[in-house]
Amino acid sequence: MYPNESNVHHIQRHPDYYINGGDLYFLVDHYQFRVHRYFFERESAFFRGKLTVPAAPGANRLGTDVSSAIVLDGVKSNAFAKFLWVFYNPKFSIYTAPVDDWADILTLAHRWGFPEVKALCIRELEQLFMSDIDRIVLYQDHDVDRHLLLPQYAALCEREQPINLHEGLRLGLETTIMLARARECARAPLNNGLRSPSSANIDQSEIHAIIRDLFGLKASLPSPPNQDATNGVNGIHAGGWVTIS
The missing domain is CATH 3.30.710.10 (Potassium Channel Kv1.1; Chain A)
Incomplete structure (x- = not known):
């Protein structure tokens, strides 16, 4: 041309x-x-x-x-x-x-x-600050190993606010649905049979296990990108x- x-x-x-x-x-x-x-x-x-x-x-x-x-x-x-x-x-x-x-x-x-x-x-990038949503979107767009996003997925499940429309559009349908399911599991029924509307009711290791299961991730994280x-x-x-x- x-x-x-x-x-x-x-x-x-x-x-x-x-x-x-x-x-x-x-x-x-x-x-x-x-x-x-x-x-x-x-x-x-x-x-x-x-x-x-x-x-x-x-x-x-x-x-x-x-x-x-x-x-x-x-x-x-x-x-x-x-x-x-x-x-x-x-x-x-x-x-x-x-x-x-x-x-x-x-x-x-x-x-x-x-x-x-x-x-x-x-x-x-792993050493620099990024919002959870920004990191997930960037890594997903460039086929970065999803194991590295486990902390960000967990943070979105643990926070009080659900994923809003703008965040969902950026994350994509699949990720948004998976995170919504993980949030629901993390807010398991309390003694009165109701789910917590705000915070997760299980510890972080259990949330990680839920996310790994939903996203099909192995139990162990990959080694960090080679320092060399x-x-x-x-x-x-x-x-x-x-x-x-």
């Missing part, structure tokens, strides 16, 4: 990620990125499939120069820059970023199949545009 002529005149090199020695070119929004092919071929089957296709006779191999730059459709240049920061972070294993940045990186890592980058995002998840993330420092969604 080729940008129209009016857009071509506004294209400029990205101030941080047009790297001398880079051998892979991207066009995102109106910015040219020049980075290292190694990162994209090493971990992502999605990009390996795109980048290993032989070029047509007389054409340049995909992404090898400005004329064959890969256009990333539906991606903002600032989000792509955040994603590249994972590989070019000068502080090696020290990654400091706010929740919104990690969410953007997680989105691209999940879309393009970068498991090590995804694990890094989860590791860092950055190993293999930082590696080195250093014809026509094709659109990739």
Whole structure:
């Protein structure tokens, strides 16, 4: 896909990620990125499939120069820059970023199949504050192991307020129904045969067991994301545009 002529005149090199020695070119929004092919071929089957296709006779191999730059459709240049920061972070294993940045990186890592980058995002997000609803929605949208959401599911079952309409729309029908059932079980009949309208009547371990049963989760939590998840993330420092969604 080729940008129209009016857009071509506004294209400029990205101030941080047009790297001398880079051998892979991207066009995102109106910015040219020049980075290292190694990162994209090493971990992502999605990009390996795109980048290993032989070029047509007389054409340049995909992404090898400005004329064959890969256009990333539906991606903002600032989000792509955040994603590249994972590989070019000068502080090696020290990654400091706010929740919104990690969410953007997680989105691209999940879309393009970068498991090590995804694990890094989860590791860092687990150390940052997020509301229970926000964490559940983010993790569910990106197929993160639901075992990690057990504390958030439990908190929604234990709180006095039921899940409201806005929260239910964000959580999705399945999760909302499962949590409603868990809340009902947690408010088991008291001596007078009535359920508590506010607080749960059982201890947290029992609530966890109810949630695990309803969501089909194993009894033991998985190990936290590898603290060495950055190993293999930082590696080195250093014809026509094709659109990739």
